Amino acid sequence: KQEVTQIPAALSVPEGENLVLNCSFTDSAIYNLQWFRQDPGKGLTSLLLIQSSQREQTSGRLNASLDKSSGRSTLYIAASQPGDSATYLCAVRPSNAGGTSYGKLTFGQGTILTVHP
Amino acid sequence: EAQVTQNPRYLITVTGKKLTVTCSQNMNHEYMSWYRQDPGLGLRQIYYSMNVEVTDKGDVPEGYKVSRKEKRNFPLILESPSPNQTSLYFCASSLYRGSLGYGYTFGSGTRLTVV
Numbered sequence: 089k090q091e092v093t094q095i096p097a098a099l100s101v102p103e104g105e106n107l108v109l110n111c112s113f114t115d116s117a118i119y120n121l122q123w124f125r126q127d128p129g130k131g132l133t134s135l136l137l138i139q140s141s142q143r144e145q146t147s148g149r150l151n152a153s154l155d156k157s158s159g160r161s162t163l164y165i166a167a168s169q170p171g172d173s174a175t176y177l178c179a180v181r182p183s184n185a186g187g188t189s190y191g192k193l194t195f196g197q198g199t200i201l202t203v204h205p
Numbered sequence: 206e207a208q209v210t211q212n213p214r215y216l217i218t219v220t221g222k223k224l225t226v227t228c229s230q231n232m233n234h235e236y237m238s239w240y241r242q243d244p245g246l247g248l249r250q251i252y253y254s255m256n257v258e259v260t261d262k263g264d265v266p267e268g269y270k271v272s273r274k275e276k277r278n279f280p281l282i283l284e285s286p287s288p289n290q291t292s293l294y295f296c297a298s299s300l301y302r303g304s305l306g307y308g309y310t311f312g313s314g315t316r317l318t319v320v
Contacts, residue, residue: 120307129316131314179248179309192250193248193250195248
């Protein structure tokens with residue numbers, strides 16, 4: 089059974105810092121990995137999607153890497169801002185024996201990020 | 206605008222009164238899924254559907270039903286809601302094209318309270 093762990097559970101940083109959020113997963117047979125942002129009581133906004141064959145993806149100040157063999161992904165946020173304060177969720181989508189996917193996401197518990205001015 | 210639309214956003218109901226939470230997507234996605242989110246337990250999958258008339262159980266299907274009669278709609282039905290189904294519910298959808306991987310798009314959520 090796939091298990092996804094996110095470290096740290098919470099992080100508080102001053103504005104302007106570069107920071108790294110970690111995600112690890114136990115089964116390396118993944119189809120892709122997706123990072124989401126969730127504001128309190130709100131829905132999930134997709135930040136980055138990394139296919140199993142990719143090593144990293146970038147969007148603006150965000151960079152996500154994937155090391156499938158070691159079961160790890162990191163989300164790097166450059167020059168953090170108070171508006172980045174939210175919960176960040178990592179989710180993996182498994183692949184099946186045929187290399188495709190039935191689509192179920194397994195989520196980590198999230199990292200609660202607070203960026204203070 | 207490409208989106209997943211859930212209704213209602215908020216719902217308070219009484220134990221045993223049947224309810225339906227609707228979910229609709231306008232992206233012609235094959236995959237659709239329902240999740241519930243609870244403090245300390247994270248997001249857990251309730252049911253999913255790979256295409257029209259194809260549905261299957263997720264991790265926590267007890268007390269829920271779904272149907273997929275049309276590609277765009279995937280309603281979640283609680284036949285006899287109980288207080289332990291009080292939660293934040295999310296519908297999500299995704300394209301699937303053979304070996305190509307696509308990400309999920311999530312709805313804004315439905316906060317359900319059963320008293």
